[in-house]
Amino acid sequence: MSRSERLYALDAARFMAMLLMIQGHTLDALVSPRELDIASFPWNIWHFLRGLTAPIFLVVSGIVHVFATHRTPEGKLPEALVWRRLRWALTLVGIGYLMMFPAQRLWHLGHVPPEQWTAFFRVHILQLIGVTLLGVLGLMLLTRTERQLGIAGALMGSVIVALAPATAWVDWYRLLPEPLAAYMSTDRGSLFPIVPFAAYLFLGLPLGSWLKSIPAEQRTRALRVHLPLGGLLLLSLVPFLASGFEWIVPPQANPYHANPGFILLRFGLALLFIGAVAWLAELTPRWGPRYALFGRYALFLFVGHLVLLYGTPWFHSIARLYPKALSLAEGGIAVLAVIAVCLGSVLFIEALRRRFHPAWFLLRAGAVAAVVYLMLAPR
Incomplete structure (x- = not known):
């Protein structure tokens, strides 16, 4: 899509939807059902919006x-x-x-x-x-x-x-x-x-x-x-x-x-x-390029926050180690932390790409090589 054709409002909508997805997954995975009961108000509305x-x-x-x-x-x-x-x-x-x-x-x-x-x-x-x-x-x-x-x-x-x-x-x-x-x-x-x-x-x-x-x-x-x-x-x-x-x-x-x-x-x-x-x-017109940037990394943000929460077949993370064990306040802090890590990673990768253009290719190739090694490793 050329710059003249770009609708930053669509990038913003995709970005906001991604933030909603991250907070929804994080709270659902980490917060105790005693404090987040989707059968009662206001969490029934939160669940509907999810x-x-x-x-x-x-x-x-x-x-x-x-x-x-x-x-x-x-x-x-x-x-x-x-x-x-x-x-x-x-x-x-x-x-x-x-x-x-x-x-x-x-x-x-x-x-x-x-x-x-x-x-x-x-x-x-x-x-x-x-x-x-x-x-x-x-x-x-x-x-x-x-x-x-x-x-x-x-x-x-x-x-x-x-x-x-x-x-x-x-x-x-x-x-x-x-x-x-x-x-x-x-x-x-x-x-x-x-x-x-x-x-x-x-x-x-x-x-x-x-x-x-x-x-x-x-x-x-x-x-x-x-x-x-x-x-x-x-x-x-x-x-x-x-x-x-x-x-x-x-x-x-x-x-x-x-x-x-x-x-x-x-x-x-x-x-x-x-x-x-x-x-x-x-x-927020100044945020237009940022919306577009995070939109381009939508797959990275999606996979990244799930790995942070659940881990992979080869290692566990917080949602598997402490499933539904946090208070609502702790869950809110976890949401902010996951979002900060994900968005910060995007900004870091983009800055690295500007200084060293092959960086994104090398990161992806490294991830593929790591998965292949883990699948084929003898132990």
């Missing part, structure tokens, strides 16, 4: 993906871009599974019990984003204009939302192998099945297509005014949609996964959030 983090991030990702895509004069994607997007999607899926790897050494895999394989196959946000981006890449290859892409994304997102009730009735583990069924069902612990979460990213495509089609000087206003108005319109329809679909949703299903009304509730609130952050970004 559920908006992924939809916000996915919608913004869909919008940004459109702006970051440049076609040839014939409307095709450059081959280098296709391979880069394919590699990125597969990298996300690979990192998602690596973080849940069920053994410390490759030759220990033969001794892994079934319940650990089930945990390994669960779908988390990285796998969901990676697989959905493969679908987005497919739509981009099939279309020739951003308008066509927007229409295709809207249709795909709408179909996923409409099929949510039917999907919830299916016993996917009887129809598909466990690694595939985990993408369609939460029965064995998957947190982000394709239905409904892929819909949010697909529905970001028509928004990105629309924003890209209007003059650059009008885009910020569109984010601040038109997007929230669309969110309010959706929210006005939610009661009718939720009650209208209630009778075909399985009683045991999570309504935010299976009822189109509740799925669109989260989508509408995501639009309101993006609009609110657009106003904040307007009030």
